[in-house]
Amino acid sequence: MSICFIIECLLKNLVLGFACNGSGSYIREPWNVMDFVIVLLSLVDFLPIDTNISFIKVIRLMRVIRPLRMISKNPGLKIAIESLIKVIPGITNLSAISVLVILLFAILGTTFYKGLFFSCHMDNIPEHLQGEVFTMWECMDYGGEWINSPDNFDNVFASMITFFIALTTEGWVGIMWNAVDANEQFMMPIKNNSPLVAIFFCCYIIVGALFIFNLFVGVVISTFSEEKEKLVRNNLLTPLQMEYCDTMTKCFQAKCKIIY
Numbered sequence: 001m002s003i004c005f006i007i008e009c010l011l012k013n014l015v016l017g018f019a020c021n022g023s024g025s026y027i028r029e030p031w032n033v034m035d036f037v038i039v040l041l042s043l044v045d046f047l048p049i050d051t052n053i054s055f056i057k058v059i060r061l062m063r064v065i066r067p068l069r070m071i072s073k074n075p076g077l078k079i080a081i082e083s084l085i086k087v088i089p090g091i092t093n094l095s096a097i098s099v100l101v102i103l104l105f106a107i108l109g110t111t112f113y114k115g116l117f118f119s120c121h122m123d124n125i126p127e128h129l130q131g132e133v134f135t136m137w138e139c140m141d142y143g144g145e146w147i148n149s150p151d152n153f154d155n156v157f158a159s160m161i162t163f164f165i166a167l168t169t170e171g172w173v174g175i176m177w178n179a180v181d182a183n184e185q186f187m188m189p190i191k192n193n194s195p196l197v198a199i200f201f202c203c204y205i206i207v208g209a210l211f212i213f214n215l216f217v218g219v220v221i222s223t224f225s226e227e228k229e230k231l232v233r234n235n236l237l238t239p240l241q242m243e244y245c246d247t248m249t250k251c252f253q254a255k256c257k258i259i260y
């Protein structure tokens with residue numbers, strides 16, 4: 001297998017030139033650079049050196065990247081990989097916007113719910129006394145534990161983590177109901193204490209999960225479409241030429257259906 005890679009590399013260099021044959025040279029193509037690195041790593045198998053050396057072992061392990069060569073042979077995979085690379089700046093900008101949105105909601109969450117997600121863990125309290133627990137001090141007097149919810153709003157950082165968890169739509173309903181039941185500080189939660197709070201969390205899910213996440217998907221799809229257009233060189237056509245091509249394609253498809 002290594003011999004085949006080396007022969008292919010030599011033939012490409014003979015046809016394209018290594019580096020001094022213009023923009024079409026072998027080493028000036030990014031995918032050929034990857035192939036060349038794989039060939040260099042393959043040469044280790046033919047060198048008369050001790051293979052037990054740690055450095056040589058690491059180089060030999062790099063042979064696992066050989067399957068990446070199939071990417072350069074498959075146009076569809078090339079488009080997908082190039083799209084993922086070129087979408088990074090757009091995703092970075094969207095990530096900054098997402099963090100800003102989460103920060104704004106986190107500040108509101110910390111303002112309204114700091115220290116309000118505590119409740120009494122009553123496993124050690126007799127059942128007939130559990131109905132008499134209303135405050136933190138009564139909870140501790142009866143032998144209970146005053147514990148905080150893992151998802152809370154005690155500070156801005158904790159609030160951001162809580163809102164990020166809600167942004168994934170995994171467990172956001174539980175967080176919402178904890179906020180609805182929240183009472184005053186050091187007081188036990190009361191069921192449906194503030195039902196209108198649910199509107200706040202629903203607005204966050206609409207803005208965050210449905211709007212921002214769809215922006216990420218849109219950026220990826222847009223970049224993929226652009227790379228696909230470049231592959232078939234449709235990006236060189238004017239809008240009028242694109243419209244003409246679409247019209248001719250539809251006419252051809254209609255004629256084929258009639259004939260069929």
